[in-house]
Amino acid sequence: MSLRSIISKLIPQKVKDKINIKKQKSFFLEGYNDFLVTGKTSQDAYMTLINLYCRTNGRFNEIMHKKLAALNPPAVKKEGEGLIGKLNEKDFSNINETLKKDGYVSFNKKIPAEIVKKLYDYALKAPSLAAPLYDKKIVYDENNPVSEIYRFDIQDLVNNSDIQALIMDESLINVARNYLESEPIFDFPAMWWSTCFLKEASSEAAQLYHFDMDRIKWLKIFIYLNDVTPENGPHSYIKGSHQTGTKPQHLLNRGYVRISDKELSKEYKKEDFITICAEAGSVFAGDTKCWHKGTPLKKGHRLALEFEYTTSMFGSTNPKMEILNCSDAFKKFCKDNERYASNFSFNNKY
């Protein structure tokens, strides 16, 4: 046995872990500085973020987030009417407290039925990308599904005028602003059909429990565009599991992987497993650091729209979203909210 391995054996594992985390933090900071210069996150730096999240049980993300939030303080909070109602400061504060405690909050007010119908009709006609290859766009045929999930192209979504109107909604932005304690960046929209094509839980369709880690901190807004019952794939999450230091460390030690219901049921109380069944137009917000999944469908389909708001674009690298068509109102909104709109790029004509 070499002297090196003898010394290594004498060092307690806890001390080794501390040294390792320290090394990773300095590697992360190098990667973050590169990101500030280039606007791009290297794959290694992104992997280090995920690893540090797992090793520190979320503490590293919170520390980084506090620093970033201090650099980009929230704009003056605007009261007033929006998609989720006419909310005052107290209402927003209650929403924020629920998010901090539970990780999710459902809003009482639904989005108008005519917007739901327009988006639903759009999704029935517009081509989308089907799993597992996502290589060509096809129109979803509800009578003949060929995949468990059909994802719409982000570029198509950001150029849809109804989605642009939702992106501008001040009430949703204010929820993100409060939760992120900073002026948010609109990260991306997503919309997808989940179907009952497969008879078992699909990892591809995120139907096994997992946590997201695209960014340092983020908030998602979900809008159901059809009625969601226990049969057609309700979103499920484990209440409070986004909180720093609360995930079972032995599960985090496995890294960024999917975990079975059975294993998680040994770790959390039954009443903390929440399933969101709600009517078309229902809106809820979630910090998807919580363990979450889409429940596998028994029949029918589910159409969901999702927005992500973030403190920083460090993390998973996607090209900027190119706006090719928009209203004057959207153009003005983006000019007035430069940071929020910084992940859009505008065609020359704007």
Ligand SMILES: [Fe+2]
């Ligand atoms: Fe997810």
